[in-house]
Structure formats: C-alpha cells, structure tokens
Amino acid sequence: MASSVWTRRNFLRAMSAAPIAGAAPFGWIATAHAADNWPSKPVRLMVGFPPGGGADGIARLVGRKLEMALGQSFVVDNKNGATGTICSAEVARSAPDGYTLQIAHISSNAIAPMIVAKGRFDPIKDFTPIGLIGITPHVLAVNTKSHLQSLDQLIKYGKANPGKLTFMSAGLGSSPQLAGEEFKRKAGIDMLHVPFKGTGEALNALLANEVDMTFSSTGSVMQHVQSGRLRLLATCSPKRLPSFPKLPAIAETLPGYEAYTWYGLAGPARLPAPIVAKLEKALLDMQKQPDFIKRMSELDADVKPMTTAQFSEFWKAEVTKYQTIIRTAKLA
Template sequence: MRTAPTVTAALLVLAALALVSGVAAAQAYPSRPIRMIVPWPPGGGTDGTGRILAQALTEELGTQVIVDNRGGASGRIGTELGARAAPDGYTLVMGTVAPNAILPASGAKLAYDTVRDFAPIGLVATSDYVLVVHPSLPVKSVTDLIALAKSRPGQVNFASAGNGSMAQLAAELFKLLARVDMVHVPYKGGGPAVTATVAGEVSVYFGSGPGVVPFTSTGRLRALATSGKKRSKTFPGLPTVAETLPGHEAVQWFALLAPAGTPKNVISKLHAATAKVVGTPKVAQQLAAVGSDPDVSTPEELARHIQAELAKWRKVVKASKLSFD
C-alpha cells in the first residue's frame, strides 16, 4: 500500500536534485572553453571583430573563448552549424547582416531560421562601407557617378564579396534609389573584390574601411562616400551616400547569438560581459583598427533590429529581383 507514495516521494527527490544541479551548473557557467563560430574566413572584418571580442570575453569570463572560422556560402555554413549546436552556452555565433538578414529576406533555402533558431545576446559593433571607384572612372562624387551610370546604362560594373553579401546589397540599393543600371560582378570575398577594383577589372565597389584605405591613401582607389546614415567617425571628411540619395543606408553589423533554448541566465551573463568589454576604451580602439564602431544593445533591442533588417532587405531583394539559391 505504501509503494505509490514511496515512488512519488523518490521522484520528487530526484526532481529536486536535478533542479539544484541545474541551478548549480548555471551559477558555475562558464566552466569550460566557449566556441565562437565566425561564419567567415580568417582575415576579414567579421573575423577581426570576432577575435577582439573573443579575447576580451576570455579575460572577462575567466575561461577561454575560441574563434572557430567556418566560412562559405555568404556565411550560411557557419550560421547553420551554430543553429544546430547544443543550447548550453558553450557555442556562440558571430551574426552579421548577410546570413542573418539578407539571405533569409531573399527566400533562399536555408537550413536555419534566423529568428526561431537563435537567442539574441546583443549587438557588438557596426561598420560603414566606403563607396570607391577606380581612378580611371571620371567621377569625383556620388552625383558624378549617378550621372555617368545614367549616360552608360549597363556599362558600369560593380564588385561584391559574393552573391548576397552586404557589398552587393549596398550597390543594389544604390541602383534602386539612383535609378541606374549597373552590372554586378561577384567575387569570392572582400579581398578579391578590392583587388579586382584596384586592377581596373571593375569600376565601383562598396568595401570595408580597412580593406580600401591602403589603396585610397595611395591614390589607387578614389573614395566617394560612406554608406551609413550619418558621417563616419573613421572617415569624417567623406559625405554619406544618403546626402545625395536619401534613404540609402547599408551598414554591416556584428552581433553575438546563441542557439535557441540557451538558458536565460546564461544569455544575461553573456550580455553583461559583452556590454562591459565593448564599452572599454581598449576594445573601442581595437575595433576602430578593423573599421568598426562599438554599438552595444540589449537582447531585446537586437531582436527588434534583426526584424527591421529583414523587412528592409526583403524590399530591396524583391525590387531588385535577386535570388541567392
């Protein structure tokens, strides 16, 4: 007659022990190294930002945060890997606009859902692009470039870091707003794209600051404008494209994400650590060296930001009739 109560009591004890164990584990987090997936190859802006953050978090959290570069397919390979990881706080993803907004907005066949499969931790930094042209192109301003492209429909080409890259979408938005016809020439990454522009294979490119400055400073490329809503702190002398084409804003962003289902207290701890280190002068200087500006947000603000970016780029992709499958 006492069997049922005895079993019930035993189950309650086990449940209590599991709860205590779970709380203790969460309080001890992190107790082993954390992997940060950067879904781009080594050497680019995302990699640089990710490594700066990983080193700062290593010092702040007291455990090693290891960058794991998983580049390919405009960021979708590494992002998919992160979406499938265990939601225990030991795998994080450096999210960027291409795999987390542009590709999902395009309707591309992805093995992840950028909203459903990730828990936002917070925005880390943003980076404007620089509109550059080969010096042989007879233009010195955005107005000049628009006039030239209008006079030569289908004859002015622009480089990008690949189909679905931010560099492409910045140019596609430019085309839409300026009502010009320019030809897209995709390359396998920002390095090859800027090299091709310097060589004169293509005429126009929206590139990262660190990628183009060595060439603008020596006259091998001509900088016309930056792609943010307001003038860049890194390039204060350059106007924005938006000063000529209102509504043009194409900014790279870097955000820390975790697999959906990661415990909220782990998300909170990671957000607090990220906000603290990104707010230091040391990290701000390091980010500036790779062309990024600190831009911290809460998890809730990041979630809203991603939704807004999805809506924005969905309109551009549809209007430009783009497909990235």
C-alpha cells in the first residue's frame, strides 16, 4: 500500500510540474511560428530625421519596396532629435518581434551614440544589423561669396589664421562634424565647429555666409551648388566623383581622408533569424531593381548591397573608426 501511495504522490507531483517544464518548449514553438508568419500586421519603419531629407526619402523608398516584397504595410515614423539618437534609443528598447525596424544612419547609429547619447544604448549590442542600403559621398562646399577659391588656399589660410575658419554641421555627433574634425587633424589646422539644429538650419547659415564651409553629403548641398549659391572645393570621397571629374578629392592632398553618409536597415537586438533572413533577401532583391537604383541615384546615394554578416562587420568597423576620431579630437 505504501508503495502505491508513493507512486500516486510522485505521479501527481510530476503532473503538476509538467506545465512548468513544458513552458519553454511550447513558448519556443510559438515564437518560431510567429517569426515564420511575420509580417502579419503593419511594420513601423523608424527614421531619426525629419521628413524631406535624404534619410526620410530612403526610408519611404525602402518601405514601399518592402511592402511589395512582403505583402504588409511598412509605415515610416520620423522620430527626429538629438542627431537621430532619440529614434535609435526607442528602437533599442523595442520588442524584437520584427514590427519595429530602423533606417540606421551613420550619425544616429555610429557617431552620435558616443557623443550625444553616451550610455543610453550601445551602438552595436543593442541592434540587429540587416543590410547596408547605400552610401552618399560628402563634399567640401563654401558660399559663392567666400574668398576661399580652392582647397590649397583654404589650408594655407587656416594655417596662417588659426581658429578663424568655421565649419557647420547639422548637430553634435553628426557626420559633417566628424568629417570636419578629421579634416582639421589631417590638415593640421584649427577651425571652429558650429552645430545647428538640423541640416536645414545649418545650410541656411552657410547660404547666408555666416559660416565658412561644410563637409556635407552631396544630397544636402547639390541643389544649392546647381543654383549657384554654393561652390564645391573638393570631394571627401577617396577618388574624384565621376560626375565631377575636375573636382579634386581631399585625399589627393591629405592621403587617407574620406567622409560619407551611410544608410542601412536594422532592428533591435535578438531579432529572430527567420525575420532577418526575410528582410535580408528582400533588401538584396530590391537593390538589383533598376527603378530602385535610379531613385537612389536621385537621392544622391550609391547602392551598396551587403549581406547581414557583411553589414555587421562594416557597422562594427565604423564604430571603431569613429571612436578613434572622437577620442583624438577630445569630443567626448
């Protein structure tokens, strides 16, 4: 009888423990099923900059293409502020279910996190890289009323007049700021950085000749170059741009100098692999499409396909590079 009682008791204990032991496997199955059926509702595609800019244009283009590829709405959500890091912080805190994604950006995801948003999120550990979308070269531009007529003249004037030259940016931790800081270091001159609240405000100051120069993306300045209000002195790309073969590259005078803006697709950390794989394929497929390439060109961005693994390594290298520049320039 005692043996029978012991058996019944242990059976009851085992049964009462079964739901606890089984919770993890059943939860894993439910999670895998949800990932396999993703997306089953609209996806929020966040971008850390205002409507009308290059990042916003790329977000809307990518969102439309993802809708076509995956059969679900991708709603662009502009969450600007603090050089895009308000957006990045929200994405980092989001549930890793594939329904919050981000147009990752060199400023909001590689530079500003170390200057503007120190400690609020980790630019590597708190995100899942999916793929690089494109890269926009930077150029050195001045007002057409400026006395600066060439790159050589600018460097000579800067060395003879330390601290008198100014360069603008769209805010602390933005790519134009770091481009200017690296130029200062390589040229051996002292210039004053003047940050503004966004690209529009910064460009207005340059157009009013209130600051001397900018190291901005072609997408930001080319309309003003074409209208005759700004003048290009050099490109920040390693080699001369095919569209401006007579425009010298800064690297011809300062070897190794390079500055650009990149855009990628990312999600919060621990994004399920099946979702990442679907997005990676959709992104690589769209980057082969002529209309996508054409529209990216109109947004002054070169399409640069990368697998998820390649983009992950690229992103890590970018953070490491800018950590060095930030430390050398004593920006943080």
